[in-house]
Amino acid sequence: MDHSSMDMDMSSSSSSSSDSSMSMTMIFFNAHNTPLYSTQWTPSSTGSYAGTCIFLIILSIIGRLLVAFKALMERHWLATHLNRRYVAIAGKSTEAGRIDGDPDAKTASLVTAQGVEESVKVVRSTSHQPLPFRFSVDLPRAFLFLCITGVSYLLMLAVMTMNVGYFCSVLGGAFLGELAVGRYIQWNEHGH
Template identity: 75%
Template sequence: MDHGSMSGMDMGSSASSASSSSGASSAMGMTMAFTNAHSTHLFSAAWTPSSSGTYAATCIFLIVLAIIDRCLVAFKATMERHWLVTHLNRRYIAIAGKTTEAGRIDGDPDAKAASLITAQGVEENVKLVHNIAHGPIPWRFSVDLPRAILFLFIVGVSYLLMLAVMTMNVGYFCSVLTGAFIGDLAVGRYIQWNEHNH
């Protein structure tokens, strides 16, 4: 090969590598834009609407999924309130030197033989405490396991909704927003009520 053909090959190969690198950089720097294509995949290639009807059904599914997400958040907030109230009602402290009502009856010479039944069944030398210092509730398997499972469902549904929005499909995006609006309209008061009462 002569020098002219070698330089021609070098220029051709450098031109092709430059065009491939510019193509790669344009693909990497591609801007995301919303689309309204009815054939946008949802979660997998198997879930691809093939008609306007299946696209509408997919959008309805996303609305329902977003409503379920808000309902799960409201349910968790309600359960947190329930677990807190249960914990507060479980707090007892011993009262040193306090005589029980049964002890006073036994010590009274004028009292007749009788039995005393309290709301708890047996009177104890304790006092119910409703206010405790601020801080986390102690770890309990019967509370923390259901809390973690509920949180797992909330995170799972939230990430599915995020993936639907990331398809950049206008219909999917609007469906998620619509479901979030309807869900919060229906159960948002439970979320806010529990947040303000903690």
């Protein structure tokens, strides 16, 4: 056997073995020793498998809780922004005429630094434009989104193991979480 034919045999056998290892069949299975996230987390008994499934249920519930909490905080941040008081001193601004004609404006009085009482209108903003950048709002929003994304990816990795128990645990936790806090989550993408 010459050297070139030996190379061909080795390359064909290595390519066929790599093809078989590269093609992964996507079927669900029910094995109680499926690793989760690392080889260190491999259930070794039925009890540890059940514990892993319970962990996935709780993690899925936490994911729904985080989404509901973010929705509540978004409503709070929007209400805080809209309820910021815009005070205009009558006669001092070109907006005074517009404020006088606004039926939503409430009349109030303001004591200035000189101690003079001025007639003012307190107006609630009704703008539906994007909120301005505020570090006190945008940093917690970004952190909440980071947590939601991290939990979502962990749940996705659990489902991608193709283990039926892990899959059903994630679905069950999502159901329980939505049952508990789904009413707080409103998908109001169009501002209606």
